[in-house]
Amino acid sequence: xxxxxxxxxxxxxxxxxxxxxxQLVYQLNHLVADLDITLIFPQTPQDPAPNDVPPSVKVQLHxxxxxxxxxxxxxxxxxxxxxxxxxxxxxxxxxxxSPLRSPIPVVVTVHDLTTMLxxxxxxxxxxxxYTALVSASAxxxxxxITDSRSSKRDIITHLGIPExxxxxxxxxxxxxxxxxxxxxxxxAVKKKYQLPDDYVLYLGGxxxxxxxxxxxxxxxxxxxxxxxxxxxxxxxxxxxxxxGRFPNYQAIIKxxxxxxxxxxxxYIDEEDxxxxxxxxxxxxxxxxxEGFGIPPLEAMACGVPVITSNSSSLPEVVGDAAFTxxxxxxxxxxxxxxxxxxxxxxxxxxxEKGLEQAARFSWENTASETLMVYDRVLGQS
Numbered sequence: 001x002x003x004x005x006x007x008x009x010x011x012x013x014x015x016x017x018x019x020x021x022x023q024l025v026y027q028l029n030h031l032v033a034d035l036d037i038t039l040i041f042p043q044t045p046q047d048p049a050p051n052d053v054p055p056s057v058k059v060q061l062h063x064x065x066x067x068x069x070x071x072x073x074x075x076x077x078x079x080x081x082x083x084x085x086x087x088x089x090x091x092x093x094x095x096x097x098s099p100l101r102s103p104i105p106v107v108v109t110v111h112d113l114t115t116m117l118x119x120x121x122x123x124x125x126x127x128x129x130y131t132a133l134v135s136a137s138a139x140x141x142x143x144x145i146t147d148s149r150s151s152k153r154d155i156i157t158h159l160g161i162p163e164x165x166x167x168x169x170x171x172x173x174x175x176x177x178x179x180x181x182x183x184x185x186x187x188a189v190k191k192k193y194q195l196p197d198d199y200v201l202y203l204g205g206x207x208x209x210x211x212x213x214x215x216x217x218x219x220x221x222x223x224x225x226x227x228x229x230x231x232x233x234x235x236x237x238x239x240x241x242x243x244g245r246f247p248n249y250q251a252i253i254k255x256x257x258x259x260x261x262x263x264x265x266x267y268i269d270e271e272d273x274x275x276x277x278x279x280x281x282x283x284x285x286x287x288x289x290e291g292f293g294i295p296p297l298e299a300m301a302c303g304v305p306v307i308t309s310n311s312s313s314l315p316e317v318v319g320d321a322a323f324t325x326x327x328x329x330x331x332x333x334x335x336x337x338x339x340x341x342x343x344x345x346x347x348x349x350x351x352e353k354g355l356e357q358a359a360r361f362s363w364e365n366t367a368s369e370t371l372m373v374y375d376r377v378l379g380q381s
Contacts, residue, residue: 001032001034001035001036001089001090001374001375001378002035002036002037002038002086002087002088002089002090003028003035003036003037003038003088003089003090003091003092003374004038004040004079004082004083004086004088004090004091004092004104005021005025005037005038005039005040005091005092005094006040006075006079006091006092006093006094006095006097007021007039007040007041007042007050007059008041008042008071008074008075008095008097009021009094009095010022010039010041010050010053011047011048011050011051013270014267014270016111016292016294017094017095017111019174019294020094020095020109020111020171021094021095022052023171023172023174023363023366023367024094024363024366024367024370025037025039025053025054025057026054026363027363027364027366027367028367028370028371029054029056029057031364031367031368031371032371035371036058036088037057037058038057038058038059038060038083038086038088039053039057039058039059039060040060040062040078040079040082040083040086041059041060041061041062042062042063042064042070042071042074042078043061043062043063043064044063044064044066044070047064049061058086060082060086062074062078062082068126068130071097072130072133075093075097075098075099076099076100076133076137077099079091079093079099080099080101080102080103080104080106081103083102083103083104084102084103084104088104089104089105089378090104090105090106090107090374090377090378091104091105091106091107092106092107092108092109092370092374093106093107093108093109094109095109095111096108096109096110096111096115096134096138097134097137098134098137098138098140098141099137100133100136100137100140101140105142105377105378105381106140106141106142107141107142107143107144107145107373107374107377108137108138108141108143108144108145109144109145109146109147110138110144110145110146110151110155110159110291111146111147111151111291111292112146112147112151112154112289112290112291112292112312112313113151113154113155113158113159113291114209114289114291115127115131116131116135116158117154117158117289118208118209118289120207120208120209120244120245121245123244135159138155138159138161139159139160139161142165142377142380142381143165143166143167143373143376143377144161144165144166144167145166145167145168145169145370145373146166146167146168146169146291147168147169147170147171147291147292147313148168148170148291148292148312148313148316148317149168149313149316150291150312150313150316151168151291151292151312151313152166152168167369167373169366169369169370169373170292170316170317170361170365170366171292171294171297171361171363171366172297172361172362172363172365172366173294173297173298173300173301173358173361174298174363176271176273176274177273177274177277177298177301177302177358178274178301178302179278179301179302179303179351179355181278182275185275186275186278186279189272189275189276189279190275190279192272193235193265193266193268193272193276194263194265195233195263195265195276195279196231196233196263198229198230198281199230199231199232199233199263199279199280199281200219200222200230200231200232200233200280200281200282200283200284200337200341201232201233201235201276201277201279201280201282201283201284201299201304202215202232202233202234202235202283202284202285203235203236203268203273203276203277203283203295203299204235204236204285204287204295205236206236206238206239206246206249207245207246208244208245208246208247209287209288209289210287210288211286211287211288211309211327212234212247212249213247213249213252214286214327214328214330214333215232215284215286215333216232216249216252216253216256216258216262217256217330218284218286218330218331218333218334218337219232219256219258219261219262219334219337220256220257220258220330220334221330221331221334221335221338222261222334222337222338223257223258223261225334225338226338226341228260228261230281230341231260231261231262231263232258232261232262232263232284233263233265233276233280234249234262234263234264234265235265235268235276236265236266236267236268237266237267238250238264238266273298274298274302277298277299277302277304278302278303278304280299280304281304281305281340281341281347282304282305282306282307282337282340282341282347283295283296283299283304283305283306283307284306284307284308284333284337285299285306285307285308285309285314286307286308286309286325286327286333287308287309287311287312287314287327288309288311288312288327289311289312290309290312290313290314291312291313292313292317293308293312293313293314293317296308296314296317296318296322297317297318297357297358297361299354300318300321300322300354300355300357300358301354301355301358301359303351303354303355304351304354305322305340305346305347305350305351305354306318306321306322306323306350306354307322307323307325307333307336307337307340308322308323308324308325309324309325309326309327310324310325310326310327311327317361318354318357319353319357319360320353320357321350321353321354321356321357322350322354323336323340323350
């Protein structure tokens, strides 16, 4: 079998789609000796070559036109044509951006329908056009993969795709996310990002559906109870100008009186994330909508107690190993953080259960189940 993979996100390992394509390709390449993989890599003159590609995986570079129009042109016209020209039997688009037409069978991974379901992402006419385009193309794909049963239900309901044409396949935390502390490395990471000795961690995106504003409101209760002993660390780059998608976090922090209780780290290098997790007393991720939610799983794999939402896919990911709470109840979120920090027995139990839960997920399983989808599609074509 020969698979052509849309590699638009390959050099973006800090994104969910970037992590997904890399781990999937690594595992498929390792598991299946007679599987050929070709990455179709769109490249502007400013882009570096694809990095960390396994030697046996082929790469076909293709010039990328500038701007969003260039991305759409690549997805709709260039990728299916190039997939066919490489001799591939099947094409896989590992994010919601498959072509309307293709000379070879297409599998598309639709991680979630956030941009369709939340009105903040529908205000821009170009965004609405793109969502309509990729919705139509997903309906025409030979098979849809998604990350959870929750996302599968959304796709059935909102895209009208038959249940038999959708397979939910769980993701996983990478192998570097583990509880064993590498003391000197962890110490160096803590110094690199000027992390406090004790802290509660949020690591993820800052779009409005990530619900960081409610987390900040919840932290007013934590600050009252624990003072400055456990600041909230917001990992990642602080968003720039406020918009419909990105709240004005500085104004919110000031309004809530949390200036002394919130620490921004700036961008976290991918290799430093396990140490940042391990240094936390608790990890909080109260997003309103997720196709899967890798950060809570990464935190559990690092032995950190997790507080997360009871909405969308997140209960599937954490099982009974975390606090799952209403993402709009700031008082309950704050109380859960305080309880996790002050009750050592509770934290120890959450850590043990979290490690067991995280061990149920593996990228090897993700790849094996994906390969079964390829076999099924080719058997039908």
